[in-house]
Amino acid sequence: MPTTQKDTSILIVGAGLSGLTTAVCLGRYKIPTIVIEKRLDFLSHPRADGFTPRTVEIFRSIGFPASVIPERPEEFKLRRARVHSLIGQWFEEIPWSALDKKGNGGSESAVEYSPYRGSFTPQDVLEPILCKRALDLGVDVRMGFQLVDLRMDESSVTAVVSDPGREKFEIKAKYLVAADGHNSTVRKILDISRSGHGHISSIKSVLFRAPEVNPYLQKGITQFIIDQADLKAFLIAYRDGRLVLHLPTELATSEGVQRALIPKALGTSDVNVEVLGYSQWDMSALISKKFSSAGHSSSETPHTAYLPTEEGAHNLAWKLALVVSGISKPALLDTYDAERRTVAWLRHDQIFARSDYKTLQKDKGADDKPHVAIEDMAMEFGELYQSRGIIGIDGSFSPAKRPDEWAGQPGTRAPHVWIQRGGKTISTIDLFCENWVILSQDLTWKDLLNKTKENVSVDVVFEEVIQNEPVPFSFEEAFGVTPNGASLVRPDGYIAWRCATLPGDANDLTKALKQVVFAL
Numbered sequence: 001m002p003t004t005q006k007d008t009s010i011l012i013v014g015a016g017l018s019g020l021t022t023a024v025c026l027g028r029y030k031i032p033t034i035v036i037e038k039r040l041d042f043l044s045h046p047r048a049d050g051f052t053p054r055t056v057e058i059f060r061s062i063g064f065p066a067s068v069i070p071e072r073p074e075e076f077k078l079r080r081a082r083v084h085s086l087i088g089q090w091f092e093e094i095p096w097s098a099l100d101k102k103g104n105g106g107s108e109s110a111v112e113y114s115p116y117r118g119s120f121t122p123q124d125v126l127e128p129i130l131c132k133r134a135l136d137l138g139v140d141v142r143m144g145f146q147l148v149d150l151r152m153d154e155s156s157v158t159a160v161v162s163d164p165g166r167e168k169f170e171i172k173a174k175y176l177v178a179a180d181g182h183n184s185t186v187r188k189i190l191d192i193s194r195s196g197h198g199h200i201s202s203i204k205s206v207l208f209r210a211p212e213v214n215p216y217l218q219k220g221i222t223q224f225i226i227d228q229a230d231l232k233a234f235l236i237a238y239r240d241g242r243l244v245l246h247l248p249t250e251l252a253t254s255e256g257v258q259r260a261l262i263p264k265a266l267g268t269s270d271v272n273v274e275v276l277g278y279s280q281w282d283m284s285a286l287i288s289k290k291f292s293s294a295g296h297s298s299s300e301t302p303h304t305a306y307l308p309t310e311e312g313a314h315n316l317a318w319k320l321a322l323v324v325s326g327i328s329k330p331a332l333l334d335t336y337d338a339e340r341r342t343v344a345w346l347r348h349d350q351i352f353a354r355s356d357y358k359t360l361q362k363d364k365g366a367d368d369k370p371h372v373a374i375e376d377m378a379m380e381f382g383e384l385y386q387s388r389g390i391i392g393i394d395g396s397f398s399p400a401k402r403p404d405e406w407a408g409q410p411g412t413r414a415p416h417v418w419i420q421r422g423g424k425t426i427s428t429i430d431l432f433c434e435n436w437v438i439l440s441q442d443l444t445w446k447d448l449l450n451k452t453k454e455n456v457s458v459d460v461v462f463e464e465v466i467q468n469e470p471v472p473f474s475f476e477e478a479f480g481v482t483p484n485g486a487s488l489v490r491p492d493g494y495i496a497w498r499c500a501t502l503p504g505d506a507n508d509l510t511k512a513l514k515q516v517v518f519a520l
């Protein structure tokens with residue numbers, strides 16, 4: 001029987017990218033948080049390497065400057081080619097997606113969508129960076145602690161945890177965040193099923209160094225589809241000199257076989273190869289039926305477990321912080337499922353609309369209907385959130401559009417425009433960190449905002465928008481407001497409400513704030 005018990009506001013299970021991102025966000029809001037991670041150490045396999053500009057926007061907004069998480073240099077593009085072997089014949093460069101014929105990751109465009117470029121930061125480098133920041137912010141991160149059981153009642157979630165010495169104890173929290181990955185223990189305990197295409201392929205990978213092939217990586221292509229009659233594989237070169245050879249499980253029957261296939265993929269056995277490690281992973285497309293689960297459906301204030309992804313963490317954390325600190329009500333948390341599950345399905349379907357993954361599908365599966373491919377920039381910056389926490393959603397909106405096709409509609413990401421502040425030029429994107437923000441060119445909104453304080457206690461910052469001519473995009477155009485209108489943006493950078501012109505008094509703003517903060 002577990003003897004000791006610890007109390008916290010939020011318990012996060014899993015210290016991967018999702019769990020650590022959630023931890024950093026909550027740490028910034030000073031919400032008491034414990035993270036438990038069953039592994040004793042971080043994985044040394046690099047895994048994720050390419051982070052999109054939107055992910056970099058999130059890293060910046062939660063306090064990671066370019067000195068900590070750098071952006072890729074302008075000339076670095078994510079490029080891939082189909083080859084016989086790395087030093088053998090190169091057949092063709094393959095565009096990143098069917099909609100991006102230039103093969104450059106879709107980042108080149110006349111319109112500037114973000115002040116940031118994507119990042120090439122290997123996951124084994126990134127996770128310790130996130131973890132250190134969480135610790136600095138006072139989050140209690142426990143490596144070697146595994147969640148083994150879970151119960152929920154009307155007022156709390158209790159996790160049974162085993163420590164590195166296999167001793168069991170309990171952690172009691174107001175809310176639990178299940179960031180324990182695709183094989184989530186929490187999801188299984190809560191009996192949340194998944195649907196979707198399912199398994200796509202099983203892959204074994206071997207991580208190695210071979211410095212003598214570096215000259216072949218100078219042309220800027222870092223991903224190689226190895227296409228030989230008896231070897232179909234995928235080779236990725238990380239910027240730090242490590243390479244990973246991904247092999248289908250059928251072929252990679254042992255570590256010895258994987259090791260032996262490295263020279264074949266490189267096209268030479270004349271170079272030194274230092275193997276760093278082996279790993280395996282499954283590629284599948286599955287979406288949980290629910291993104292949250294309440295202990296008791298009858299409960300007025302269900303104390304619930306939430307399953308986030310990396311971007312989901314950013315959507316969820318400020319909501320948890322508002323609810324746990326008593327400013328908002330649990331109904332706000334329901335908007336997490338509403339907003340993120342739609343996006344998850346959109347992303348799921350896009351996998352099969354894109355030619356590079358169509359070829360990886362063994363069969364079409366249950367999902368036989370054709371999915372229309374949506375442009376990268378629409379998927380990246382233009383996904384629509386729909387929930388009770390957003391006012392003025394039009395059911396006819398498409399699920400994703402390019403930022404220059406939106407014009408500040410509620411439910412969309414607040415667009416990037418350059419504005420002036422204190423003699424400096426900054427991006428609107430940099431305004432959205434911890435607080436709500438009201439943007440307007442008209443100072444009257446500052447007075448209106450002050451008047452709402454008697455009825456709504458949430459922190460909202462007023463930003464007077466000043467733009468010096470010429471700007472490629474005006475605030476009015478991008479946010480869809482007149483010179484005295486305003487846009488209300490959430491801490492995660494999504495527009496919650498807008499008012500095209502100046503209202504007569506503060507009541508409209510009070511009403512809007514109540515609706516979007518309480519989602520009632």
Ligand SMILES: Cc1cc2nc3c(=O)[nH]c(=O)nc-3n(C[C@H](O)[C@H](O)[C@H](O)COP(=O)(O)OP(=O)(O)OC[C@H]3O[C@@H](n4cnc5c(N)ncnc54)[C@H](O)[C@@H]3O)c2cc1C
Nearest residue numbers: 014016017018037038047048049050146147180181185281
């Ligand atoms: C080869 C490869 C390449 C990839 N490349 C990219 C890329 O370029 N860009 C990109 O964005 N993504 C990429 N990904 C995907 C990316 O790695 C995942 O999306 C990301 O790791 C998911 O993070 P997560 O925190 O949700 O889950 P995970 O990283 O799976 O973390 C879950 C954590 O929970 C822990 N855990 C599980 N059960 C328990 C328990 N009961 N108690 C305590 N802890 C538990 C696990 O040990 C683990 O550390 C790649 C993945 C692979 C395999």
Ligand SMILES: *[C@@H]1O[C@H](CO)[C@@H](O)[C@H](O)[C@H]1NC(C)=O
Nearest residue numbers: 182183184185186188281282
């Ligand atoms: C998934 O988790 C179960 C325990 O819940 C474990 O037995 C199994 O090995 C795991 N599978 C993978 C692929 O990690």
Ligand SMILES: *[C@@H]1O[C@H](CO)[C@@H](O)[C@H](O)[C@H]1NC(C)=O
Nearest residue numbers: 451452454455506507510511
């Ligand atoms: C605050 O609430 C009171 C009582 O409901 C109302 O009379 C007042 O107009 C509200 N103030 C604002 C600024 O909305």
